[in-house]
Amino acid sequence: MTEEANKATSTSTPARTRYAPSPTGNPHIGNIRTAIFAYLWAKHTGGQFILRIEDTDRKRLVEGSLDNIKESLSWLGLDWDEGPDKGGPFGPYVQSERLDRFQAVARQVIEEGKAYYCYCTPERLDAVNKAKQAAKQAPGYDRHCRNLSEEEKQAALAEGIKPTVRFKVPLEGSTTVNDLIVKPLTVENSTIQDAVILKSDGYPTYHLAHLVDDHDMQVTHVIRGQEWLPSAPLHVMIYQALGWEIPVLIHVPVILNPPGQKGKLSKRDNAVSVSQYRELGYLPEALLNFLVLLGWSYDDHTEFFTKQDLVEKFEVSRIQPTPAKFNIEKLDWINAHYINHVLDVEDFARRCLPFLAEAGVISPEEAQDPGDKWPFIRAACALVKDKVKVLSEVPQEIDFIFKPAAALEYPAKDLVGKNESPAAAAGVLEAAINFLKEVPDEVYNDREALLSGLSDISENKLKLTNRGMMFWPPRVALSGRTKSPDLMAMIIALGRDETVQRLELARQSLLNQS
């Protein structure tokens, strides 16, 4: 590692990083991952993470975006130290509220002869582009206004044209961009356009705005998407023109579509926003864990990281320069791991509440405050905690618990299962009913005791050849399905009355059948 890189990744100086989205809708999961990297690096070094809103394109604003952005970050646990409506020493943190500053900087560079007013109309720009393309030249601005005479300027102003401001790119030499994860990039200055830095409506473009703000807000590491790499040389030139120190640049690769699909992760066939994953039943800790591992690794074997682990172990230099494909199967695995092995029953059940309400299994009021029903709901959720991948699967897995016994619908032949005849299955049910009716509460509510009690009936009383024959009919009778949660757990969760009633109902239907 070079000395410069060493300094850039040093943890002895607190880093100031930022997430600077445009309020143009729900933030894309790829941008969110970039935000995660920026957050982790700031926290790892004991620095600050800044949220800044880049709303300089008035045409693309989408109502409610800011709330979406804030909610996405909050849900994932990415709290920002400075930002809109939170404030901070370098506010405001919304670019449309900083116009004076951008315009002042633009004026300054013009006065220093490093930028100029451009009076070209969109029509002329378009014509120039077309002409260049027809001549098989690279498209771009022809620098027509770069050396306008005083008369020409006056004439344009007299016409009422509102000029833009363009940066005067040096005609000769080359510019080098140093990036922490991508190799140094050197380009000939002659290939760079005189980009617009201030639009005719008085708003800055990204090139000016982000740079001024990063400088003013003392951002030390610019962590952004790789789509910015081609314009990074321009940014370096502007920094140099301004005489400002260039922050450490880190261009993070994009996230690609899953195997089989081409291109960047797109919403056509995939969920691309944090809120979508939330609705699909993914846990924030799992999404965070997964996203971080998409393009970053700690070592050759660690897969699970809490936010705390990540803050401790995250290194920007270990971000992969290669775009990664989004692989939902791994996300599922990670999510299942958190549900099955990290969450406790109480926590899990609480997180299931909104999904149960959404599916109509419980009422919205109960989801808000389950009250007396909480132990029952919790027990129901506990039944499937170890088999579910996402929270949204829970309702369909346990709705049978909430239905009245008579509402369970299933083919009577399912009850027979491994038994030879409906009569045999009915016999099993009868024995189970008799047992469960009479057993004392301590036994009824003890999983192990129930198991041995039923096993005893199977082996000694009914002389069945395997336990499956004993457990199958009650399983179907209680759940109405052939794939169900643990039998003992269902018996306990349903309670004695409901259990016996369901078993009895099933027994009757078998008797009618035979």
Next chain:
RNA sequence: GGCGCAUUCGUCUAGCGGCCUAGGACGCAUCCCUCUCAAGGAUGAGAUCACGGGUUCGAAUCCCGUAUGCGCUACCA
């Protein structure tokens, strides 16, 4: 079209010149556990490190070309 970045099992990755006959994980297959489904445990298939040239005693690791992928080429970010 031009410019740029990238390239290790299907996927995410470890690897920063000899420890690599390339390691881990997801997924897949088989087996074990077992009252169904999961979970868990074990085993296995799966990459001549995109391809072709160099450099070197020695290359997945360095250099150059080609191919492929991705990005940029706006008064959008």
